[in-house]
Amino acid sequence: MPLTDVKVRQAKPRESGYRIPDAGGLHLFVTPSGSKLWRVRYKIDGKEKLLSLGSYPEISLAAAREARDQAKAAKRRGVDPSALKRAGALQPGQAPPATFEVVAREWHAVKAPSWKPHHAADVLASLEREIFPTIGALPLPEITTPMVLEALRRVEKRGAVDLAHRLRQRISHAFQFHIASTGNGRDPAAHLSRAMTPIDKSGRRPAVTTIARAREVLQACEQLPAFPVTRLALRLLALTLVRPGEVRGAVLDEFEDLDGQEPTWRIPPERMKSQFEHVVPLSTHAVDVVKEATRLAGRGPLLFPSTRQARRPLSENAIGYLMNRAGFRGEHVAHGWRATGSTVLNERYPADRQAIDLMLAHGPKDPVEGAYNRALHRTRRRELAQIWADMLLEGMPNAEQIATAARR
Known part of the structure; x- marks a missing residue:
């Protein structure tokens, strides 16, 4: 039964010290001399430890419980409560130092x-x-x-x-x-x-450059046990050639005409590396991914929510970690899909350089051309998006199948 102020006040000394338990590991230790000491028992790294909080009545029952709760919160984060006490962060009845x-x-x-x-x-x-x-x-x-x-x-x-x-x-x-x-x-x-390990200053992110290797990368990643949200996000990233952050932050309201003739993803300027909206014509394969992800997302606004918190986007490491587990560290990264798609499409369709650049949200390199050429090539971009998707996913499972495959 938890302690009360009356029990604490009326506790009498005995020939040998004894404990009066409260809850959550907190107890009052009464010494033979009559001193009353607050202590908390806890385990960390499999070892039982004892944390001394101070004496009664200097520290009240309420203050001792507050310190116990602070210690338990620290332990949940993997921090030894004794370290907090040494730093003066466990001070019953007082505001602790800023963590x-x-x-x-x-x-x-x-x-x-x-x-x-x-x-x-x-x-x-x-x-x-x-x-x-x-x-x-x-x-x-x-x-x-x-x-x-x-x-x-x-x-x-x-x-x-x-x-x-x-x-x-x-x-x-x-x-x-x-x-x-x-x-x-x-x-x-x-x-x-x-x-720290130095950052690669080359400016080039690892990326495969052939359609055959791109298919191998995607297939290997999708066959690994993983969260469905991560697999679907990876596939949409590979299909649309947008930046990883734009996929992770995708909101359901950004997609339109998914059942029509011109399904489109409109990424607002505030989520882009520019002041302009990025319009992404979607292939039929990309539409399937969006629909399956929407079904999994439920009522939340995000297309790819965190596996832990529905109101937070998928972790910025989730896709890259999946690719690393599949064995492609140093060969291909999440951002590398843009280089892969650009390389393959430009090699096959060199006359479509401008349309391919626009698929990547790249403006004309010539500032004069950028000022006067406002062509968006949306019709051709839609055709190229479908060509790329058909090449990449030929013979591979559909979106529903990869979403229901083995979980991690």
């Missing part, structure tokens, strides 16, 4: 209005997924440079070197935000880039 997660969310809230919505969502999602579980619950003074580097190393080992560097910047910006706001503190991520 990295609290500060990072404050920084994000201030900066997000100046960013495009999909970028703001990506920044927060990357921190929630990669960083908060490791250092999010720690107070800022407790976080060291090696701790941050260890968190980033885990991202690098998956082959996501670019993401690791972006995360370092985001961590650093959060610390600098706190320093500017409070006038004290330090930035343990400031110079970490020197210890």
Whole structure:
């Protein structure tokens, strides 16, 4: 039975110390001398540990329970509550020092209005997924440079070197935000880039360049056990040749005339790397993917929601991770489908260079031509989209079949 203030107050000393349990691992230890000490039992890494919170009546029952809840929340994030206590973050009855997660969310809230919505969502999602579980619950003074580097190393080992560097910047910006706001503190991520895996400066993302190899890549990825949403997103990415972020952030309202003669995907400017809307004529295969993804998405606005939170887009690493698991790390990346489609189509249809560039949302390289040539080549782009889809998916399962294949 949980403790009450009366029970705590009336507890008497005995010849040997004894415990009076409360709940959730919290108990009151009464010493032979009559002292009353609050303690919490917990397990971490399979080992049982004991956390001392302080004595009664300096710490009330309510304050002890609050500290217990803080300790349990830290443990769920993989942080040892004892580390929080050493840093002064477990102070029953007092406001704890700011943790990295609290500060990072404050920084994000201030900066997000100046960013495009999909970028703001990506920044927060990357921190929630990669960083908060490791250092999010720690107070800022407790976080060291090696701790941050260890968190980033885990991202690098998956082959996501670019993401690791972006995360370092985001961590650093959060610390600098706190320093500017409070006038004290330090930035343990400031110079970490020197210890990280360098970013490939070639500007070329790995991509296969033949239709035969492209089919092998897609087929191998789709045969792996995976979440249906990830497989469908990969197929739509390969069919439409848009950027991965544009697929991940796709909203159901962006698609029109799916049952008509001119099914189209209109990607608004705020989700593009330009100030213009990108109009994507859809092949019949792409329409099948959109319809199947819509069925799976249910009532949510996103076509490819996160597997954990329906209101968040699919993780920015999900498609790339699937391709890495299929064995194509270093040979082909999610963004590489654009190079693949462009190479194959330009080799076969060199006279359609302008139409193919528009399929990729690339404007004319000549600024004078860009100013005067407003042709969108939509009819030819629709034909090319269907040609590309027919080549890529010949003999392969339809969208419904890949959505119902083995899950991970």
